[in-house]
Amino acid sequence: MDAVDAPDSFVIGVDYGTLSGRAVVVRVRDGKELGSGVYDYPHAVVTDVLPEDVAGRGADGQAVRLPGEWALQVPNDYRDVLRHAVPAAIADAGIDPAAVVGIATDFTACTMVPVTSDGTPLSELDRFRNRPHAYVKLWRHHAAQPQADRINQLAAERGENWLPRYGGLISSEWEFAKGLQLLEEDPEAYAEMDHWVEAADWIVWQLCGRYVRNACTAGYKGIYQDGRYPSPDFLAALNPQFQDFVSTKLEHTIGRLGDAAGYLTAEAAAWTGLPEGIAVAVGNVDAHVTAPAAKAVDPGQLVAIMGTSTCHVMNGTELREVPGMCGVVDGGIVDGLWGYEAGQSGVGDIFGWFTKYGVPPEYHRAAAEAGLGIHEYLTELASRQAIGQHGLIALDWHSGNRSVLVDHELSGIVVGQTLATRPEDTYRALLEATAFGTRTIVDAFRSSGVPVQEFIVAGGLLKNPLLMQIYADATGLQLSTIGSAQGPALGSAIHAAVAAGKYADIREAAAAMGSEPGEVYTPIPENVAAYEELFQEYKTLHDYFGRGSNDVMHRLKAIQRRAAGAVLPGVTAGSAVRATAGVSA
Ligand SMILES: Nc1ncnc2c1ncn2[C@@H]1O[C@H](COP(=O)(O)OP(=O)(O)O)[C@@H](O)[C@H]1O
Numbered sequence: 001m002d003a004v005d006a007p008d009s010f011v012i013g014v015d016y017g018t019l020s021g022r023a024v025v026v027r028v029r030d031g032k033e034l035g036s037g038v039y040d041y042p043h044a045v046v047t048d049v050l051p052e053d054v055a056g057r058g059a060d061g062q063a064v065r066l067p068g069e070w071a072l073q074v075p076n077d078y079r080d081v082l083r084h085a086v087p088a089a090i091a092d093a094g095i096d097p098a099a100v101v102g103i104a105t106d107f108t109a110c111t112m113v114p115v116t117s118d119g120t121p122l123s124e125l126d127r128f129r130n131r132p133h134a135y136v137k138l139w140r141h142h143a144a145q146p147q148a149d150r151i152n153q154l155a156a157e158r159g160e161n162w163l164p165r166y167g168g169l170i171s172s173e174w175e176f177a178k179g180l181q182l183l184e185e186d187p188e189a190y191a192e193m194d195h196w197v198e199a200a201d202w203i204v205w206q207l208c209g210r211y212v213r214n215a216c217t218a219g220y221k222g223i224y225q226d227g228r229y230p231s232p233d234f235l236a237a238l239n240p241q242f243q244d245f246v247s248t249k250l251e252h253t254i255g256r257l258g259d260a261a262g263y264l265t266a267e268a269a270a271w272t273g274l275p276e277g278i279a280v281a282v283g284n285v286d287a288h289v290t291a292p293a294a295k296a297v298d299p300g301q302l303v304a305i306m307g308t309s310t311c312h313v314m315n316g317t318e319l320r321e322v323p324g325m326c327g328v329v330d331g332g333i334v335d336g337l338w339g340y341e342a343g344q345s346g347v348g349d350i351f352g353w354f355t356k357y358g359v360p361p362e363y364h365r366a367a368a369e370a371g372l373g374i375h376e377y378l379t380e381l382a383s384r385q386a387i388g389q390h391g392l393i394a395l396d397w398h399s400g401n402r403s404v405l406v407d408h409e410l411s412g413i414v415v416g417q418t419l420a421t422r423p424e425d426t427y428r429a430l431l432e433a434t435a436f437g438t439r440t441i442v443d444a445f446r447s448s449g450v451p452v453q454e455f456i457v458a459g460g461l462l463k464n465p466l467l468m469q470i471y472a473d474a475t476g477l478q479l480s481t482i483g484s485a486q487g488p489a490l491g492s493a494i495h496a497a498v499a500a501g502k503y504a505d506i507r508e509a510a511a512a513m514g515s516e517p518g519e520v521y522t523p524i525p526e527n528v529a530a531y532e533e534l535f536q537e538y539k540t541l542h543d544y545f546g547r548g549s550n551d552v553m554h555r556l557k558a559i560q561r562r563a564a565g566a567v568l569p570g571v572t573a574g575s576a577v578r579a580t581a582g583v584s585a
């Protein structure tokens with residue numbers, strides 16, 4: 001790491017991902033990244049049973065089991081990132097912490113924490129610690145789909161004017177669906193909860209002792225449009241006990257992106273080793289902070305943040321309704337422009353799943369012998385193929401579909417497998433399926449009058465060159481990658497610099513501190529033509545399974561739920577039946 005001049009000041013950006021938190025130390029004057037630290041969440045993503053070290057056991061003396069589609073996290077893991085990753089980044093940078101002037105964080109979203117009035121997560125209260133609904137519901141918790149379906153149906157029937165701002169469909173990942181699930185399945189926990197808080201804001205609360213709701217998640221995930229939330233009347237029609245959800249659990253002071261939410265408390269200063277009293281920026285989302293990190297805040301610059309999932313964010317001058325987009329929010333990325341978001345719930349997650357469950361041990365051994373990771377090994381084998389040679393087409397819905405169908409009851413499929421199909425064939429088909437998913441989103445923007453002029457990729461997956469070339473070829477767009485390996489954390493650092501008063505606004509800070517482009521991938525005409533043919537097959541399958549011609553995926557999920565038949569502790573038996581009938585739990 002570079003030696004550092006004394007007069008320089010620094011900011012810290014912390015990116016809270018799905019499995020770890022990453023901190024970077026960034027120089028304010030030019031955005032140079034001087035050091036970083038990573039901390040893996042000890043409890044990672046909780047999907048099967050509540051971890052006994054925090055939850056203990058259930059009344060039956062067994063670990064508390066979770067039904068399918070659940071994805072929880074343990075809030076203290078997030079505090080631990082502050083205790084470990086931030087000091088590690090400072091040590092790596094070799095700077096004097098006294099020269100740090102601000103800190104900002106970005107988070108996965110919509111990731112929700114039920115808390116008491118002082119911000120204590122319900123899962124940290126003794127009597128709730130073995131109740132699943134007391135834990136953080138991670139963005140990819142998809143068990144609130146029945147609630148999302150009811151919200152969508154009712155909103156469409158009533159012609160709610162906020163619905164088109166979300167492409168006509170609200171996701172089960174978001175604040176209202178997850179909140180309604182909490183009410184209907186654990187009314188006691190719901191009653192105990194004083195605030196239903198985005199983790200993006202909870203961590204800021206931990207840092208500065210103040211709860212400020214960030215404008216980004218309030219808009220994209222909290223249905224806050226034109227200064228209003230969905231009405232009590234609408235909420236009561238969903239469930240009479242949900243009528244005051246906004247006024248009693250959700251509504252709170254909203255902070256502008258890049259503003260200071262408050263100042264570092266003595267306690268958080270002790271965790272991080274940073275000076276007490278430095279600026280703490282208003283929270284933000286991992287995807288949205290990355291646009292300034294990529295210097296891509298002008299209309300038409302589409303940034304795909306590709307990691308576990310992919311988020312597509314882009315600014316536009318006009319308000320347009322794009323079918324199936326995640327949302328459009330005034331000032332959702334930077335002030336003064338409409339910020340659009342779309343996305344794919346599973347991308348790296350799908351490749352990761354396949355390497356874990358679909359690849360035989362001899363491949364893992366061969367990868368290790370070649371000194372390669374399994375992804376790199378499969379990528380190398382897959383890159384030797386001509387387009388279409390594997391004879392496969394896949395749908396990228398292993399974690400459901402977030403755009404443009406917005407349906408988490410959909411699932412993955414690979415068509416064309418034979419006895420000759422090898423792991424590298426399926427791996428490549430899955431890479432291609434995600435590229436077609438992105439192409440579907442780009443097409444939806446374009447046909448709705450939101451032009452996509454540039455395509456920029458950030459996030460962990462940019463390190464896979466085959467994947468990047470497939471995306472360029474499948475979309476027909478020249479693709480440039482961001483020069484920073486820590487795009488979201490750099491984006492947070494940019495927000496910290498603005499919150500500390502070092503720049504007037506995010507645009508000015510992005511121009512000075514944003515990353516220069518890394519690699520550029522140009523579409524190869526014959527590949528574009530070959531992928532066009534395959535994309536048409538993808539579209540046929542997409543519409544057949546996704547638009548109601550064949551609801552087999554929905555039926556399979558229902559059969560799976562019935563077979564699993566789990567009842568949660570603290571969950572009112574039969575609540576699902578009452579929930580479907582729309583009667584209060
Ligand atoms: N070389 C690779 N090619 C494709 N996918 C990869 C590769 N290496 C890791 N992955 C996938 O990338 C994902 C992690 O992405 P990353 O950006 O690091 O995390 P996050 O999205 O949580 O911020 C994992 O789901 C993993 O399966």
Ligand SMILES: O=C(CO)[C@H](O)[C@H](O)COP(=O)(O)O
Pocket residue numbers: 017018019107108109110139285286287306307308309310311343
């Ligand atoms: O929905 C999102 C942002 O709105 C992201 O997809 C979610 O936060 C997960 O991010 P990652 O793939 O980086 O873990």
